Amino acid sequence: MTGKEYRTITDVKGPLVFLNKTEPVAFGEIVELRLTDGTLKNGQVLDTSDDQVIVQVFEGTASIDKQTGIKFLGDVFKLPVSTDMIGRILDGAGRPRDGGPAIVADEMADIIGAAINPYSRQSPSSFIQTGISAIDACTSLVRGQKLPIFSASGLPHNDIALQIARQAKLVGSDDDFVVVFCAMGITAEEYNFFVHDLERTGALENACLFVNLADDPAVERLITPRLALTAAEYLAFEHDYHVLVIYTDMTNYCESLRQIGAAREEVPGRRGYPGYMYTDLAMLYERAGLVKGKKGSITQFPILTMPGDDITHPIPDLSGYITEGQIVISRELHQKGIYPPINVLPSLSRLMNAGIGDGKTREDHKSVSDQLYAAYAQGRELRGLVAIVGEDALNERDLQLLKFADIFENQFLRQSRDEDRSISEGTLDYAWELLSNIDTKYLVRLDQKWIDKYHPTDKKE
Amino acid sequence: MSKENGVIYRISGPVVTAVGISPRMYEVVRVGNEGLMGEVIELHGDQSVIQVYEETSGVRPGEPVVRTGQTLSVQLGPGLLTKIYDGIQRPLPELEKTMGVFIKRGVDADGLDLEKIWSFNATAKAGDSVSSGDILGTVQETKTIEHKVMVPPGVSGKIKSIDSGEFNVTQTVCTLEEGAEIQMMQKWPVRTPRPFTKKHAPEVPLQTGQRILDFLFPLAKGGTAGIPGPFGSGKTVTQQQLAKWSDADIVVYIGCGERGNEMTEVLDEFPHLMDPKTGEALMNRTTMIANTSNMPVAAREASVYTGITIAEYFRDMGYDVALMADSTSRWAEAMREISSRLEEMPGEEGYPAYLSSRLAEFYERAGRVETLAGGDGSVSVIGAVSPPGGDISEPVSQGTLRIVKVFWGLDAGLARQRHFPAINWLNSYSLYPPSLDQWYRDNIKSDFPEIRTEISALLQVEAELQEIVQLVGSDALPVDQQLTLEVARMIREFFLQQNAFHDVDTYSDLKLQYNMAKAILSFQEESKKAIAGGAALEDVVNVPARTDLMRGRFESGYEDKIDEMLEAMNKQIAETMEAN
Numbered sequence A: 001m002t003g004k005e006y007r008t009i010t011d012v013k014g015p016l017v018f019l020n021k022t023e024p025v026a027f028g029e030i031v032e033l034r035l036t037d038g039t040l041k042n043g044q045v046l047d048t049s050d051d052q053v054i055v056q057v058f059e060g061t062a063s064i065d066k067q068t069g070i071k072f073l074g075d076v077f078k079l080p081v082s083t084d085m086i087g088r089i090l091d092g093a094g095r096p097r098d099g100g101p102a103i104v105a106d107e108m109a110d111i112i113g114a115a116i117n118p119y120s121r122q123s124p125s126s127f128i129q130t131g132i133s134a135i136d137a138c139t140s141l142v143r144g145q146k147l148p149i150f151s152a153s154g155l156p157h158n159d160i161a162l163q164i165a166r167q168a169k170l171v172g173s174d175d176d177f178v179v180v181f182c183a184m185g186i187t188a189e190e191y192n193f194f195v196h197d198l199e200r201t202g203a204l205e206n207a208c209l210f211v212n213l214a215d216d217p218a219v220e221r222l223i224t225p226r227l228a229l230t231a232a233e234y235l236a237f238e239h240d241y242h243v244l245v246i247y248t249d250m251t252n253y254c255e256s257l258r259q260i261g262a263a264r265e266e267v268p269g270r271r272g273y274p275g276y277m278y279t280d281l282a283m284l285y286e287r288a289g290l291v292k293g294k295k296g297s298i299t300q301f302p303i304l305t306m307p308g309d310d311i312t313h314p315i316p317d318l319s320g321y322i323t324e325g326q327i328v329i330s331r332e333l334h335q336k337g338i339y340p341p342i343n344v345l346p347s348l349s350r351l352m353n354a355g356i357g358d359g360k361t362r363e364d365h366k367s368v369s370d371q372l373y374a375a376y377a378q379g380r381e382l383r384g385l386v387a388i389v390g391e392d393a394l395n396e397r398d399l400q401l402l403k404f405a406d407i408f409e410n411q412f413l414r415q416s417r418d419e420d421r422s423i424s425e426g427t428l429d430y431a432w433e434l435l436s437n438i439d440t441k442y443l444v445r446l447d448q449k450w451i452d453k454y455h456p457t458d459k460k461e
Numbered sequence B: 001m002s003k004e005n006g007v008i009y010r011i012s013g014p015v016v017t018a019v020g021i022s023p024r025m026y027e028v029v030r031v032g033n034e035g036l037m038g039e040v041i042e043l044h045g046d047q048s049v050i051q052v053y054e055e056t057s058g059v060r061p062g063e064p065v066v067r068t069g070q071t072l073s074v075q076l077g078p079g080l081l082t083k084i085y086d087g088i089q090r091p092l093p094e095l096e097k098t099m100g101v102f103i104k105r106g107v108d109a110d111g112l113d114l115e116k117i118w119s120f121n122a123t124a125k126a127g128d129s130v131s132s133g134d135i136l137g138t139v140q141e142t143k144t145i146e147h148k149v150m151v152p153p154g155v156s157g158k159i160k161s162i163d164s165g166e167f168n169v170t171q172t173v174c175t176l177e178e179g180a181e182i183q184m185m186q187k188w189p190v191r192t193p194r195p196f197t198k199k200h201a202p203e204v205p206l207q208t209g210q211r212i213l214d215f216l217f218p219l220a221k222g223g224t225a226g227i228p229g230p231f232g233s234g235k236t237v238t239q240q241q242l243a244k245w246s247d248a249d250i251v252v253y254i255g256c257g258e259r260g261n262e263m264t265e266v267l268d269e270f271p272h273l274m275d276p277k278t279g280e281a282l283m284n285r286t287t288m289i290a291n292t293s294n295m296p297v298a299a300r301e302a303s304v305y306t307g308i309t310i311a312e313y314f315r316d317m318g319y320d321v322a323l324m325a326d327s328t329s330r331w332a333e334a335m336r337e338i339s340s341r342l343e344e345m346p347g348e349e350g351y352p353a354y355l356s357s358r359l360a361e362f363y364e365r366a367g368r369v370e371t372l373a374g375g376d377g378s379v380s381v382i383g384a385v386s387p388p389g390g391d392i393s394e395p396v397s398q399g400t401l402r403i404v405k406v407f408w409g410l411d412a413g414l415a416r417q418r419h420f421p422a423i424n425w426l427n428s429y430s431l432y433p434p435s436l437d438q439w440y441r442d443n444i445k446s447d448f449p450e451i452r453t454e455i456s457a458l459l460q461v462e463a464e465l466q467e468i469v470q471l472v473g474s475d476a477l478p479v480d481q482q483l484t485l486e487v488a489r490m491i492r493e494f495f496l497q498q499n500a501f502h503d504v505d506t507y508s509d510l511k512l513q514y515n516m517a518k519a520i521l522s523f524q525e526e527s528k529k530a531i532a533g534g535a536a537l538e539d540v541v542n543v544p545a546r547t548d549l550m551r552g553r554f555e556s557g558y559e560d561k562i563d564e565m566l567e568a569m570n571k572q573i574a575e576t577m578e579a580n
C-alpha cells in the first residue's frame, strides 16, 4: 500500500489539506506529508471521495505548499502497545519523549476504540478512598467511574488530582493503580509540576505519560487522549491492571476540535463548538469502566477549566452530561484560603450509592452525607439572607445552620495536601462530631438508629 | 435490482454517498466490502446518500454498495420481552457472543431468536374470517405476559387451517383460504406508524407511585410527557422510576445516546425487582434499547423508531405500554449531525429545519387507541430532554413542549439542595387532570381533585411569602403566615421529596398519596385551632408525633399506620393549647 506519493494539493485551510486525483483512500487513513525541505508531518483522512480527499494535519499546516508530497499509509491510526509502556514518557503522538527506545509492540491497537457492549459492562461498585473528606463523604468515587474535575484557571485542580493519584486506594485491598497521564496543551510548568510530584513519590515508575504541551501542535491533541485510553484499555483489559487515567486539560482538547470544525466550514453548534462535540467527548469518557470477565478497570479523572468560571459553557456542560458526576472547584472557597476548595453542592457522584454503605464504607454513610449536604446548603443560603436582614431575624434553627456552614468549610473541607483521612474515623466520625453542633431535632436527614449509634453526645451506650 | 452495480463515491463519517444504484428512500443497503448496514436518506441526481449504522473508518471509495429492497424494519413476535437491543434491534447478548465485549462491525443478528420453540395456543379456528390485527392465538412469552399473535397488517381472509402446538417464529401457524400463510413473526418498517381503528381521549392515569407526578402533574395512559433538565437534575432516575413502578403492562426503555453504565444498572436491577402488580420480576414486561453515546450516531437516530414500533406492536395486542426515551436531545443531535454532513440548510442552532416535525411525528405515535382487533391499548411516551446549560429556550425543549401535555421541569437548584425528585412544582404542569378527575373520584376518593387543588394552592402561597421572607426574615410575618410556611415546608419535605433509593419511600400508591396529603391539611387545620386557642407556633410545629408521622413514610406498612399516627399528632397538637 505504501507506494505512491501524490503532489496534488489544491487547497490548504487552517489545519486541513485538500487534494484530488488519488487512488481510493480509506476514511480515517493515516497520511504522511513530506515537505519540500524534507520535514515529515502526519495526518489523517477526514473525508474521502473519488474527486477530493481532506486531510487533517496533526502538526499544523505551516510550510506546506503545493509541492508537498502526500503518502497514504494504508491503515487507520494504530498505537504499538505493550506493558513496557509503564514507566515511559511518550509525546502527544505516542513517540518516546524520554530518550528511551521505541515501544516494541506486543500488539497494534486501533486508537478509535470500539464501544463497550452495554450488556458486557459490569456495574462499578468498589469504593475508592481518596483520603479527601469532601470527596469521600459527599461525592464518593468508585473503581471504573469517570469523574471529572470542573475547575477554572488559577485554581489548585492539579494539586487535587495529584493528591487523589497518591492517596487513592481500595480499602482492604492492596491492588495498586497504574496511572496513565495525558497532557493536552498544558504549560511546561504545569507539566513539570506533575512529573516532579510523580517522581517524588515514586509513582512515575508505575505511570505512563502521553504529553502534548502548549507549544506542541494543537491538532495533535485530538489524538493524544485516544492514545492514552488505548494504552489504558490494553493494560486494564489485557493485563488486569487497575488504571487511573488523568487527562488535562479537556478545554484545550475542545478548542482543537473547534478549530477543525471551523476549518471545514461546518455549521457550528453552541458557541462555535461542533455539533458533534457531545459524541466526540463520549467516545473518550465512555472508555471508562469494568467489563465482564476481565479483572482490570479504567477509572477516569478528566480535568477541565471552565471558561469564565461558567458551568453552563459547552465544555463542562457536555462533559457533565456524559461523565458520572463532577467535582466542582470553587474560586470563592479558594479565595477564603480553603484547600481543597471543593464546592460539594454542585458536585455529584452518580455511582456513589453503589459504592457506599454497610460492608463497603459504613452503614450510616448515606445518611451522614445527605445531612451534611442539607445543612450546608441551608446554611449557605442563610448567609445571603443575613446579609440583608441581619442575624437577629433568624430563629434558633437557622442560627445553628448558619454557623454550621462555616464549620463545614473550615474544618471538614479544609485539610492539608498530604493529609490522608480514613473514611471511617477520619471522615465519617469527624462529620458526626461537626454535626453535633446542631440540635438533633433539626437533623431530620439522619435516621434515628444512626443517631443512637454514632452521635457523639446523643449516642445510647 | 440485483444487476445494479453500486459503488461508494464518498465517505464522510457516518454518511456515505453511492453511485450506480437507484434505491428507494429509506431502503436498507449494504455498504463496502464488510457489508455494513446503512439506510438511504437522500437521493439526488445519480447519487444516493446513505447513513451507515456502523463505524466507517477504513472504508474506501470504489467499494461495493448493494440494495436489499427492504426498508429499515424490526422483527416483531414472541421473544421481544426481557431483551436488550442496540438501535437497530441487534440483541446485545448475541453481539457479545460473536464479537466479545467490544462492539465490532459488520455483524448481523436477528432481533428475534428464530430457532426458539414457543407453545402457540390457537384462539381462532378454521372457518373464521379474520383481518389485519385480529388475534389468532397466544403464546406465554414470559411469566406474566401473554403474547397475542396477530394477523399482520394488510392481510385478511378466511382461516383454512390453524393449529395449536410447538413452533418457532418463522413456521406457519395459520393458513388462509386465499393462500396467505401466517407466522408468529411479522416485520414492520420502523418509520411508519402501525395502523389502528381510532384514537380515544385518555381518561385513566398512568400510576407511577411517584407522589409529585401522580398527585400534582399526572400523566394519562396514552399521554405524552417531557422531562427537561440540566445534567444531574434527575432525568434518568425519574425515567427509571417510571420504568420500574408505573402500572403499564409493557415497558419499552430506550437509552438513546446516554451512558453505558446506566443500561447495565437497569439490566442488573430489573430481574431482581418485583412488579407490585404481579409479584414477578419487572424484567418480564420490559424491552430495552441501548444505543449509548459512543455507539454509532446513525443507529442512535434509528433507536427511537425501533423502540416506538415495538411499543405500538404490544399496544395492538390490547396492552398499555409505557415508553421512556432517555434522552430525546441525543436523538435530535444525531439528526443534526447527519444533517450537517448532508450539508442541509440548518435551522436554529444548527438543527435541521425538520426537527420539530420529527419530534411531533414521534410523540404523535403515542395515544390510547381502539386496536384493529377492537381492543383497547395505549402507548404513553415520556421523553427526557437535555437542554444545553439547562436553558429550555433551545429548539429541542421548545419543540417538545409544544407537543407534550405534561411538563416535568427539573431544577438544578433543587437538585443541588438534594431535594429529589428535583421537579419544580411552580412551573411544571399537566393538562390531563380535567379528563382524569372522574377516574380519581370513582377510584380513589370523591374529593381527590379538591385536595390536590388545596395542596397546589399552598405551594403557590408559599412562593409569594418567600419573597417577603427574603426581605424581612420569617419572624417578621404574622403567625398565620408563619404557619402557612410550616405547612408548605411539610408538603415539600414530607410529600414532594421522595427518595428513589429507599426501599419503602421509592413507591407510594395513590391511596397513600391521598392520605398523606390529607394528613398535611389536617396538620394545618389542627394547628390553626391550637394557635387560635393560645398555643405557640413553635410548640405546635415541634410535637414529636408529627416527626413520627413524617419519618413513618420510610417504614413498611405505613399505609396501615398513618391514620393512627395522624390521630396521635392531632392529639398532641391539641395538648399544646392546654399547656398554655
Ligand SMILES: Nc1ncnc2c1ncn2[C@@H]1O[C@H](COP(=O)(O)OP(=O)(O)O)[C@@H](O)[C@H]1O
Residues within 6 Å of the ligand: A348, A349, A350, A351, B229, B230, B231, B232, B233, B234, B235, B236, B237, B238, B420, B421, B422, B498, B499, B500, B501
Ligand atoms: N428521586 C431521587 N431520589 C434520590 N436521588 C435522586 C433522585 N433523582 C435524582 N437523584 C440523584 O441525582 C443524581 C443524578 O440524577 P440523574 O437522573 O442521573 O440525572 P440526569 O439524568 O438528569 O443527569 C443521581 O445519581 C442521584 O444521586
Ligand SMILES: [Mg+2]
Residues within 6 Å of the ligand: B235, B236, B237, B258
Ligand atoms: Mg441522565
